[in-house]
Amino acid sequence: MFGLFQSRQQHDTTNDAKGPSIIPSGKSCLVIDDSPYILSLFKTITSSLRVDARFAEDEAVGLKMVPEFAPALIFLDIRLKEGDCIDVMKELARMRYRGVIQLMSGRYKDFLQQVADTGTRMGLNMRTPLQKPFRPAQIRNIIREERLVAEMLANNAFAFKQAWEENWIEVWYQPQIDMLTRTVYGAEALVRARHPVYGPSAPAAFLHDAGFDERVALTKFVIGDACAFWERMREEGFNLAISINAASDFLENASIRMAIDKHAPRHVDFPGLSFEVEAEDLFKDIARTNRLILQLGIYRSRLVASDLALRDGDMLRLIEGPLRQIKLSHSLVARVEREALPWKFARSLKDYAERTECRICAEGVEVQGQVDTLVADGITCGQGVFYSPSLEKDVFLNSLKGRIKSPESHEAPRGHEQVLAMVGRARKLSDERRQRK
DSSP: OHHHHEEEEEEEHTOOOOOOOOOSSSEEEEEOOSSSHHHHHHHHHHHHHTOEEEEEEHHHHHHHHHHHHHSEEEEEESBOOOSHHHEEEEEEEHTBSEEEEEEEEEHHHHHHHHHHHHHHHHOOEEEEOEEEEOOOOHHHHHHTTOOOOOOBBBOOOHHHHHHHHTTTTEEEEEEEEEEETTTEEEEEEEEEEETTTTTEOOOGGGGOOHHHHHHHHHHHHHHHHHHHHHHHHTTTTTTEEEEEHHHHHHHHHHHHHHHHHHSSOOOOOOOOEEEEEEEHHHHHHHHHHHHHHHHHHHHEEEEEEEEGGGGGGGGGGGOOOOSSSSEOOHEEEETTTTTTOOOHHHHHHHHHHHHHHEEEEESSOHHHHHHHHHTTTTTOOOEEETTTTOBBBHHHHHHHHHHHHHHGGOOOTTTHHHHHHHHHHHHHHHHHHHHHO
């Protein structure tokens, strides 16, 4: 078998193909695998990450896509319907493909590496092979490492008044994930504007000149959209708590609470809205915060402390009512890949969560290393492009439906095994840290 690889390799290295190289044209990937199950899994993952992806059960079909589609990353199974990955790699080398190739197989590691080394000698860019069965998180991590995930939102400035009057404002949603079971438990409503020239635009592009009254009107618009979207999700069998960004002085405005009362579904399953207020704003006036917790409770809504920093840990004990969620700041999450959260800070979070049944969520999760460290520190909820960027409503709902039909639905006993594996990795990480100290 190994002699066969060597003879093929010797033939390929003499390949003097001429013509232009195939340079990846964008943040895209191609999956070539003869298993419908694997393709379904990849479709769910790439859809949730908003990655431009194509899929092929047949290697000949996949190879035809390469010159036109020019993917940045190709996931390639080692055994295919009418041949194997060596034949595909030979053709990619002939095409002078300059993207990255990720081999996949259930074969043992050393064998896979030999096949990958053969591709390298052909002049191809080969990643370390991926052994099956793999976890969806591994695929997300590969996609993230290859820089395929991006919100792709425009930042060209234009007036809020124009966006409002022209009905360019939209509400997108980003899922919040239980990192142990990989289930979606909530969603954050995020404002976007669809400019006719610039396309989908970030809030910074159009909120720069919005005054207080305009921002209050925008918040009421998001409340109405979120409540309507909850009813739509419920019709499909989902019941997710939706959170909305707001400042505390907005929430003191009576018209905001009237909007909640007007739009909130009267259904018994409705969990109420959550309003995300920056921790610095919440702790600036504790008396006002405690009053808001009580007032929002009248309308079945609760507060979320977002962008929590290390300095805010001790302030949690001053809050009298329960928060629905605490979200760690992006900067804290970015550093956990290098070091654990301070013990005292992590302990204060856990104490508050246990006392009030509040979720602790890490915002801005980007790579698997952050997930492992956070779980080791007892933070088991996350949100970020590692799981999914913000999504338009239809895409978000289709992604939820896709998770039910994929391994990400974690049906027992598979889900139980995944949870145990993640907990095991977290414990191992904690033990290694103690040994280093």
